[in-house]
Amino acid sequence: MAELYVVGLGPGDTACLTGEAAAALARAEVLCGYGVYVELIAPQFPGREIVTTPMKHEVERCRRALELASAGRTVALVCSGDAGIYGMAAPVLELAEEYPGAQVQIIPGVTAALSGAAVLGAPLGHDFCVISLSDLLTPWDVIEKRLSCAAEGDFAICLYNPASKKRGDYLQRACDIVLRRRGGETLCGWVRNIGRAGQEHRLLTLAELREEKLDMFTTVFIGASATREIAGRMVTPRGYRLA
């Protein structure tokens, strides 16, 4: 019977790791996760057993971590960004009842909505929605409905997983839904490789975003009606009187 920490590493390299996350990793005897993320932190926490699983093997990854904790090992299961935002926290908690010895603790981290926003300026400075465009686990009509409601509510919108090889036109379809309620001149932005070598970003209009070819390493921001460009930054004001 031992602790299983589900740990959000923050973006990119480990500069955004929190003190709480670092403490959990230091206590862990086993570091578990998708290979790329475990390799990022392993040099800082040497001497631990390493257990990696390939991409898309999320359920297997959760079960391995729960098994190890149930058997008495202190385990850290690492996730990019935050543990709870499209991360491993939910499936671990869904499975945990099958592994009675494992004590699950969720350790939050800086998700791409926050780290990407900081690169662009303050696009999420007022009410916002976070939507994943991946339909691997969610029917596309649910995603469409959420995009439509987010646009209707004049939320700033942050899109995760805007594209993949099999979903070449999903961003275009998402933009078309938002364009029914917002003008083509609506300010948007994207950030690629947040906090990693080769980080890049761009501000553009919603009409331009519709034509953009992005990849799965990119986070997209669609402005609300109040969002505007100020000296090259994307800012959604909260409404302070600035005088």
Place this chain on the structure above:
Amino acid sequence: MAELYVVGLGPGDTACLTGEAAAALARAEVLCGYGVYVELIAPQFPGREIVTTPMKHEVERCRRALELASAGRTVALVCSGDAGIYGMAAPVLELAEEYPGAQVQIIPGVTAALSGAAVLGAPLGHDFCVISLSDLLTPWDVIEKRLSCAAEGDFAICLYNPASKKRGDYLQRACDIVLRRRGGETLCGWVRNIGRAGQEHRLLTLAELREEKLDMFTTVFIGASATREIAGRMVTPRGYRLA
């Protein structure tokens, strides 16, 4: 001409401070912000000049920080949670053009939506909205419209500023809007004093949340249709096949 870092401290005490935020605070000659937050971090970063402003003096706080950076001081303006989520990043960027010497850099942090979610389990494991119930800067009809659209889109919803002395019934009004589209048995939760002494939390139904008396130190989570209680935790599954 110098750097102005707008720094998210994460929740409560400084256990959730990121490495990047700690590095910015270490470089700063002046620590600026609301008194309570500056006092939290001042002992870890001694010898700095301290400039505090009272609550609700946000614009004055931003101007003081920009003035100091414009005059050549390296300044950290600190915010609870994240710098960009209802924080000082947006007003600083709006005002920055008036202070040509100040180089503004936004340093993200763990906002209450993430830290509160980690306490409850994984309520934001799928698409979600963040909405502030404060109408100090936002007309109430805009807030109502967003609540209605968030409920319509079956988003998990995180509410900031659910109540204050002057807004005793706002949470009740918000629940009534969501109740038009979701059943009274919808799973909800709240977390108070996240990451601080006296942290407390509760899972409850939407019908019960409507009757709850909360304060401004509380963050509220309203589940989507898929959200459920698993061994005392609030979990919104993403849809993994768990077999």
